[in-house]
Amino acid sequence: MTSNRQAMKSFSQLEREVIEPGNCVACGTCLGLYPEQLKEENNLLGPKPVLKPGAKLEAEGLLEICPGYGIHYKNLNEHFFGEGLQDYVLGNHTAGYIGFSTDKEVRQGGASGGVLTAMLLHLFREGKIQGAVVIEQGRPEPWSARPIIATNEEEIKACAQSVYIPVMTNKILAEVAQFKGTLAYVGLPFQVAALRRLQQRGHQAALKIKYVFGPYKGTSFLLGAVESYVRSNGAKGLEDIESLKYRDGEWPGYLRINLKDGRVFRSPKFYYNYLIPFFITKESLISIDFANELTDVSVGDAWNPRFESQGQGFSVLLTRTAEGTELVREMAEQGLLEIELIEREELIRMHGHMIDFKKRGSFIRIDWLRRLGRKTPRYDYRPVRIGFSRYLVELVISLVIASCSSWPARALAERIPASLLGKLFDGLRRYWKFLSKPTKRKGISHVDYEQID
Known part of the structure; x- marks a missing residue:
């Protein structure tokens, strides 16, 4: 064990290297490991860990665990998948599918095809798990969310929806340590x-988790986005909210906010995305993992006209480990999942813009931050080359985000009706995707990467 003085120096190093530069990714791991010494400090700018008053912390090795400090993908892939990183775009995987839960209630209740919920329910019913780490929307306040260990089917189904604000999921590790039984886990990259x-x-608590699942992760926004949205609709603020759902209704869903005075606000998914450039999280800009590459099975929306026109909800599934592959195969054979094998190129086309945002854009943004003397996460690979035209595209994206995320721009946005701003944003989004498609999608499936120390 280290001395208190050395340990405090260790946490000070975490503050200096990760938290103060704004690279805390709100994973909550440090909170889950040291619940007696650390607490969550949360405001409209996002959550972060802080020392409790008068606390002394022994935190040897905490920096090496923190993903905001860095991630060694080759090492983790070798340990969990038996080989180094082979697919730098989607992550190592055994197969890719389009699918959905055959249970209509589960399918309709999920953010897309209900696949994650279906897998958790199947494992629970088969006795392979006794609980699942999931996110519960609306607790402790209607506008917030928290991690829980769901121990029955009703709790699992109630946590089926997406949440787009930062939630420190891994702070649940303290409860996991006390849990009697085997767990599944749903988390972000x-x-x-x-x-x-x-x-x-x-780590003994972490080893209680036998199945690791997760959604694709593009961008998320700060809690301030929700407050800005309700204000632009004439409400005073968060305290007026009675309930909130980010993906209510038929796929792809819509934002639904019920106020205490009886008013209801609805906004199609692609309309309320206007909030992203105004309130995008820092971790969205420095993450290089879109497809949740270290899971047993990762799941995303199937953005393809063939499926979008049908509604109902379709998911992309990537099976990665032997456990994940066997689970999906078993559920398909039992008629619990309807799946269709999809080629890699099609999987990439469905999410081409966001894959590019992570697999080229993030590296450009990180490079610019380093040139400005800023601290950034340390990753163990990078693209060999990124074309000049892609740098120009990133310059436009970064200027838009920098402008929109300023306080004057946020204040102005609140004065414009959300319905009007949403329609305007969706039109601009479509036009931008059309203009940038040749550059952003060019060669994305065959970008060369190199390992670095």
Whole structure:
């Protein structure tokens, strides 16, 4: 064990290297490991860990676990998948599918095809897990969310929806340590990376988690986005909210906010995305993992006209480990999942813009930050070359985000009706995707990457 003085220096190093530069990715791992010494400080700018008043912390090795400090993908892939990183775009996987839950209630209740919920329910019914780490929307306040260990089918189904604000999922590790039984886990890429690092190091609580799942992760926004949205619709603020759902209704869903005075606000998914450039999280800009590459099975929306025109909800599935592959095969054979094998190129086309945003854009943004003397996460690979035209595209994206995320721009946005701003944003989004498609999608499936120390 280290001395208190050394340990405090260790946490000070975490503050200096990760938290103060704004690279805390809100995974919550440090909170879950040291609940007696650390607490969550949360405001409209996002959550972060802080020392409790008068607390002394022994935190040897915490920096090496923190994904905001860095992730060694080759090492983790070798440990969990038996080989180094082979597919730098989608992550190592055994197969890719389009699918959905054959249970209509589960399919309709999910953000897309209900696949994650269906897998959790199947494992629970088969006795392979006794609980699942999931996110519960609307607790402790209607506008917030928290991690819980769901221990029955009703709780699992109630946590089926997407949540787009930061939630420190891994703070649940303190409860996991006390849990009697085997768990499944649903988390975002940075959270999964931290969990995998703990499992690799033999952490007893982390090893109780036998199945690791997660959604694709593009961008998320700060809680301030929700407050801005309700204000632009004439409400005073968060305290007026009675309930909130980010993907209510038929796929792809819509934002639904019920106010205490009886008013109801609805906005199609692609309309309320106007909030992203105004309130995008820092971790969205520095993450290089879109497809949740370290999971057993990762799931995303099937953005393809063939499926979008049908509504109902379709998911992309990537099976990665033997456990994940066997689970999906078993559920398909039992008629619990309807799946269709999809080629890699089609999987990439469905999410081409966001894959490019992570697999080229993030590296450009990180390079610019380093040139400005800023601290950034340390990754163990990078693209060999990114064309000049892609740098120009990123310059436009970065200027838009920098302008929109300023306080004057946010204040102006609140004065414009959300319905009007949403329609305007959706039109601009479509036009931008059309203009940038040749540059952003060119060669994305065959970008060369190199390992670095």
